[in-house]
Amino acid sequence: MWYLCVFFHRLLDYRKPEVESLAQLFGAIEDPRNDDLPFQLQWKLPPNYHTDSPFHFVNLPSEQLAHDIAARSILVKGMYELWGEGSSYEELKESVLSYPDERKLPYLDSDSTFKITVDGFGKVISLEEQKELIQGLSYIPFKGRVKLKNPDHNFWLIEVDNYGGNNGLPPIVQKRIFFGREVGGADRKLIPTYQLKSRNYLGPTAMDAEMAFLMANQALATSGKLVYDPFVGTGSVLVAAAHFGAMTMGADIDIRVVRDGRGPDCNVWSNFKQYGLPMPVGLLRADNNLPPWRSTLKEVFDAIICDPPYGVRAGGRKSGGRKLLRGAVEPYTVPDDKRTDHIPSTAPYSLVECVHDLLDLAAKMLVMGGRLVFFYPVLREDDFAEDHFPEHPCFKLISLSEQILSSRYSRVLLTMVKTGPYTEEIAEVARIRHIEFKENHVKWLEDGNLHSAVFSPADGHLTEAGDPKLIKDPKPKYRGKYV
Amino acid sequence: MRLLTHNMLSSNIKGVVNGFPLRIEAEKVAEKSVEMNREFLKKMFQKVHWKAFVDASRAMGYTELPEKADSSMLNSDEFLNRFHHALLELHLEEGALVCPETGRRFPVNKGIPNMLLPQEEVLLSIIIC
Known part of the structure; x- marks a missing residue:
């Protein structure tokens, strides 16, 4: 059955992938492992609507499923059984009246309670107008009692008008009115509950709560699953996974972050305790470049979720001092008496190498059908194309969602599914590549220096060219992805 | 840990x-009680190296685990309770993990094992590669 799916008008690229992930989590879509067809829900748009509009229709096998998806989602404002729609109130009336009675009458029963909410997109509807609009629905035989708090049935009248160019969307051609029964909606209270400003222990790159929940949804985090974050930091990504019931495990190269935090009640553990969540089953200090897992262990994590350090806000580190890797100094042997407190030096870690290690680890350690969800930076000067993104023979990319961070760069949330086993050949190729990285360490660091690309001053020749328009507005007018 | x-x-x-x-x-x-999740335990049972697990639980002072185990035992609540306790409720707060071959100690402080290598071993790995 087709449901009207109304999204919040934000993080546009993240909205459909979230619904699709949740549909898989709740069993609506077959596991993609054994078929090559793209596993997608059927979507359609109201006539003449832009795909970035909040109004979509989605085909789902049951109302229960529509409810479950909406209730767990972060970006679905509501899922509705549409009773009617039209470009005017006359058309709406006709449409609602022709909707089959057997679908309507059970919800209009005299034993039930109900509420009608009037909502507008792109316009404000005053209280008087709302009252008038509700009275205008008198052709629907409501027999139940009105109850504003927790009614049995929630009805929505949503009017979308030509909202011009102000909200970043291309203008729609004509106004549209929807009337439907709410089947489910997101619990946005999660976001203020988990917002970073009330989090005890924070780092400079802590993931904001909304994004962390989206990542956990992309990873299909749920009870009984084991989720791993190799760049755990203050644990902000795992907190979201733990909220959805998953067991969590994290590693970080910085011992001060994972072990000490800022004191006994301000560390990674306390971030879980603060929300009454189960503690991570394991936290350790390890280097993703030299993973500490036993060689016979594989396919143990259900998902790996992370925000790798790509050197813009915080640089990545790996074992071995900078001078050591360049060959400028002899290795420093730690005297035996200082062994226990010694903190080994670390060296900057280039993005390419970091992502290579991450994919190799995930290919080995994820269960079949397990998901790898991570952020990948993109310079916006490049043409945004899929071939920029990392690939691996064990993985299929199922979604990519861009979030624009500045005029120079964006980050893209990649969701990959493990579709092939980690074979000897793949392991061997990865091992050779690992050595290549070691040998050309300095070169990789220079090539992959995103920090300077993002923060360097604007190119001189552009200014000299004297075309102010080009400098001022090199990007197209349409700015949907900024929301 | x-x-x-x-x-x-x-x-x-x-x-x-x-x-x-x-x-x-x-x-x-330390012992900290954790809510049991059967599904998770059954999955982890397939992944655990049993001999190493039993030895480790003894090193932590817990001796209730059977020498050998197979998946049919997962139907027994008694076994599941013991497995759950040893797997998730025993914590090594302070101590070390010792490499069986080289004797190198990986310290465990405040429950966090430090698996990072000191420099000479990283270099060793570069040379060997």
């Missing part, structure tokens, strides 16, 4: 053939 983590870890010094299992030197062990 719980024994689930211990069972996954190995000494990653290059050149070491048998870095697993790491021997536990326990200085401080």
Whole structure:
């Protein structure tokens, strides 16, 4: 059955992938492992609507499923059984009246309670107008009692008008009115509950709560699953996974972050305790470049979720001092008496190498059908194309969602599914590549220096060219992805 | 550090053939009760190296685990309780994990194992590669 799916008008690229992930989590879509067809829900748009509009229709096998998806989602404002729609109130009336009675009458029963909410997109509807609009629905035989708090049935009248160019969307051609029964909606209270400003222990790159929940949804985090974050930091990504019931495990190269935090009640553990969540089953200090897992262990994590350090806000580190890797100094042997407190030096870690290690680890350690969800930076000067993104023979990319961070760069949330086993050949190729990285360490660091690309001053020749328009507005007018 | 983590870890010094299992030197062990999740336990049972797990639980002072186990035992609540306790409720707070081949100690402080190698071993791995 087709449901009207109304999204919040934000993080546009993240909205459909979230619904699709949740549909898989709740069993609506077959596991993609054994078929090559793209596993997608059927979507359609109201006539003449832009795909970035909040109004979509989605085909789902049951109302229960529509409810479950909406209730767990972060970006679905509501899922509705549409009773009617039209470009005017006359058309709406006709449409609602022709909707089959057997679908309507059970919800209009005299034993039930109900509420009608009037909502507008792109316009404000005053209280008087709302009252008038509700009275205008008198052709629907409501027999139940009105109850504003927790009614049995929630009805929505949503009017979308030509909202011009102000909200970043291309203008729609004509106004549209929807009337439907709410089947489910997101619990946005999660976001203020988990917002970073009330989090005890924070780092400079802590993931904001909304994004962390989206990542956990992309990873299909749920009870009984084991989720791993190799760049755990203050644990902000795992907190979201733990909220959805998953067991969590994290590693970080910085011992001060994972072990000490800022004191006994301000560390990674306390971030879980603060929300009454189960503690991570394991936290350790390890280097993703030299993973500490036993060689016979594989396919143990259900998902790996992370925000790798790509050197813009915080640089990545790996074992071995900078001078050591360049060959400028002899290795420093730690005297035996200082062994226990010694903190080994670390060296900057280039993005390419970091992502290579991450994919190799995930290919080995994820269960079949397990998901790898991570952020990948993109310079916006490049043409945004899929071939920029990392690939691996064990993985299929199922979604990519861009979030624009500045005029120079964006980050893209990649969701990959493990579709092939980690074979000897793949392991061997990865091992050779690992050595290549070691040998050309300095070169990789220079090539992959995103920090300077993002923060360097604007190119001189552009200014000299004297075309102010080009400098001022090199990007197209349409700015949907900024929301 | 719980024994689930211990069972996954190995000494990653290059050149070491048998870095697993790491021997536990326990200085401080804590018990913290955790809600049981049967589905999770059954999944982890397939992944756990049983011999290493039993030895580790003994090093932590817990001796209730059977020498050998097979998946049919997962139907017994008594077994499941013991498995759950040893896997998730025993914590090594202070101590060390010792590489069985080289004797190198990976310290465990405040429950966090430090699996990072000191410099000479990283260099060793570069040379060997």
